[in-house]
Amino acid sequence: MKRLMLVILFLLGHFSVTSFHLLSLSRKAPSKFSSSIQPQSKKADEQDACDNSKYSKRSTQLQKTLRNCLLTFGLVAALSFSPEFALADDQPQSRLPAGKQYWSIIQDGLPEERIAANTALMDYAVGTINNMYYDLSGGAYFQPRDFYIVWKDWLSRDKQMLETRDGAVEGLQWLVKQLNDPFSSYLTLEQLRAELKPSNNGFLGLGVVVKSPNDSQDSFFFGANRAPVMASLPPELAKHSHQKLLDAAKVAKLPVVTAVIPDSPAERAGLVVGDRIIAVGEDRNLQSLEKFSSAENYFGYPDLTVAKPVYAGIEDGREVVVAYRPIRLQIPTLLTADTIFSPTEERLIGGNAVVHYELLHRTIFDPFSITDQDNAVGYIRLTRFSKAATAGFVEAVEILEKEGASSYIIDLRNNYGGVIQEAMLTASSLLKDSHAVLCFTLNSRGGFTPHDVEEYVVDKRYPGYLLSSEPRSTTLDQVRRESPDMFDENGINWSPPSAYASLREQRLKRGILPASRTAIFTKKSKPIVLLINEGTASSAEVFASALRDNGRTVATIGTRTFGKGLIQHTFPMPDGGGLRLTVAEYLTPALKHVTFVGAARYDKSSGEFVSGGIRPDIYCGSRSGIPRNIGADFCVSEALDALDEANGSTTSY
Template sequence: MHKRAFWVGVLLICQIIFSSAWWTAPASAFTEEQKIFSQAWRIVSQAYIDDTFNDQNWWALREKTLKQRLDNREATYAAIQKMLESLDDPFTRLLKPNQYRSLQVNTSGELSGVGLQIALDAETGELEVIAPIAGSPADQAGISPRDRILEIDGVLTSELTLDEAASRMRGPIGTTVTLRIQGDDGKPKSIELVRDRIALNPVYAVLDTHPGSTPVGYIRLTQFSANAPTEVADAINQLEEQGADAYVLDLRNNPGGLLQAGIEIARLWLDKGTVVYTVNRQGMLGSFEANGPALTEDPLVVLVNQGSASASEILAGALQDNGRAKLVGEKTFGKGLIQSLFDLSDGSGLAVTVAKYETPNHHDIHKLGITPDFQVPLEQITFNQVGTTADGQYQAAIEFLASNSVVADAVSN
């Protein structure tokens, strides 16, 4: 089975993509539409994390559908979507060819839109914000993690799939889209955003120096793209040369990305230890290990908040459970499921939940998140104030590094 990695701009959930080249066509008596449906059914049958398929007879569902008329491709897509909806898993979904191509475009490192990472709440079905991309129109407008998106240009999001909602927010640079947002205060408000080019540059690094204080290397990681491990490694090496004696790794509002990127970045900080466990539908544990040496042994604090999700939680959990870093900020998002993307023969695809992950101490993150060692609420600041004296969470990290307690932890490890 051919395997390739990808980054998703809708859900920065850590994912691994598998090609479905193993599929063999059913009996020649089947129509082309029935073949596509059967291919989708077979993929879920072999890969989905829940082998009870939400307590239903998966074979009987196939037989029932194939007795119906599938007159055209849209009818086939509707049948596949209905089949997937029966799993009651918003992360397992059909991607029509144009939606699939959009995901592939997102891997290029640049797209145009408003810069929101979104998800469907597994319990309520509501469309909610995981995190805005740093510096994007959504970020500048003050949209926050966990905000609910009620409408997009007057269309109720309850009537849209996740990918349809994402598609409506994307568009040519300079065009506008109006979102109706509901925050924690429960008061809906309309926000007009002008679409812009969204640069997916994952790493920002700077040496923070003050007279009489420890030089701190500040690294902000905004997404786990394919090039993120290399860029983080380059940042660490450059900061080491500049004299950094401690580090702050900022994962706030980082909604995830490639699973492998999160693992490789954890290995940059760890000499040894488990990075993450994966658990499949048979309950079998797989693990990814650090094989050292780490690029630096200097003390480390990791900043997290409600917008830190998926691969961010893998990285934060690995560093916390291995005693390599202290976490400062707010409880993380709680996205602990792994999706794979399978190609269908007509250019569409399926995103299928295939496993879940656990931290090295076997903490199940899904819906629970990771609790930081020191909880510090995030005050409302602008993008330009992140990582400055106006940033209360960052200042708490700096003060903690200066207290020598982290130095002692680092030495003991």
């Protein structure tokens, strides 16, 4: 009905304009009757000929107007009754019975009313998915029309299942699984509330997130970075190994570690993304992980058997796993372990659970003494990009700058992301050029939007240009020079770049260019080294690529990052639950995909294999654990060496 009303209103408006046009044409037409009874002079004959010519032109114009009117009528009528137009007709409108709420129907309604309410709920979800879901394959895996047909086929078979609330939840979960997207899901009201609980210490309270094989979807694991190749165990390796090795194909069915919380006991023990859980104590029945998910039930040192992969090289850009080595660990829970950061007399240590810092300096006699302030190194660890991340980062920088830090190590290992705007705000404080691109985003509606430093310079929380001998106002001053009209007595009138402009238009109108890592390191900006690993994901990858692609880092050290370049949003549902969908993808400033994309196997420009994640400049694994004592961290030592080289130091240790 709504679609029909829109069609009628459109046609009425069009016919009103057409009628006015026809009336104006008819008034301008010459009167042949009046001219026929008047004597004609030569001059009058010439005037009549001219009038006839104008009339002929107006007649042609009149025919064109009528033809356009008929074509418009036919086009609108065809669109209004086509399946494609029907799918876009505000699908997310819930069609619950008038005057009744969803839960009152589920609790007190008749069976047919409950079926109707749950059908409307699922129809709402289908409409939201068709309108908002972003398919990273560019349409190869998802088409709204096909998805709608799949939904209708399911409804015709299993409609009676929607008589109960459990059936509706099962139906919604089935619906989202058809997307084959490990990051999209339907969450009940109870699940949403559980996510908001302040104390959630993960699997066994160890500070690690573990998913069952069905949930992790190995084909999309590592953020679609393509799962490692599972090869057969070589007989020579099995024969000479001092420990029983497990076949990779069998271990692939075990629960997998998908995230490690920074500074957690799991991180200290060396658990990394990709490890498999064999047993908890003597319990090997891990098909259901719910009994291990509540950290409140565990205090002490749980006994855990973990399978670590044994690698045998690289095949087509993918790590080849030939076996898994079982390791038995006793790890303290977060409730047991001491994770407080406080200043000490020997070293400057501070911060909180989101951002913490330490002042380092290496000498021959004391690797991390701070007696020589001229070569002090500021170490900052960003554990996640919450809304407090930028403020914590600025506070750490100000304290370390006051203590004389001349270069910096920014640790992003096991930073699983967070608020993408917060990551870009923090990164913008380290880039001088207001036109430097932080990332590009692609959405489900075809929008392609560049996000540059200027977008965050005008933010009230922008801290200024940091880690440089130049003034903090350097970047803002550039914006004032180039766009003085943006500033007036009412504040800053900034307009975002168009999401539908070409790269050429963005360059000509706003000076925005993809990064090429050709920025020249100057003595005015302090050297920065980034630490990354398999647990660096999502917004943390945005931060890392923004600095790396714009040439702001001396080196990136660690292992390839998780490879999750997808952005999710949770849409509220009429039942109080949430529909979490992938709604966009970001590209690095150099226009590279962080997420593995469809069949795009090779980069035509470089010939390199295309896979997910950010590759480090210097490899340094963290499978032996990330110690709390920074002085015992091998990757931090690698970072110090890179800073020494950047500063032109030839001292050997």
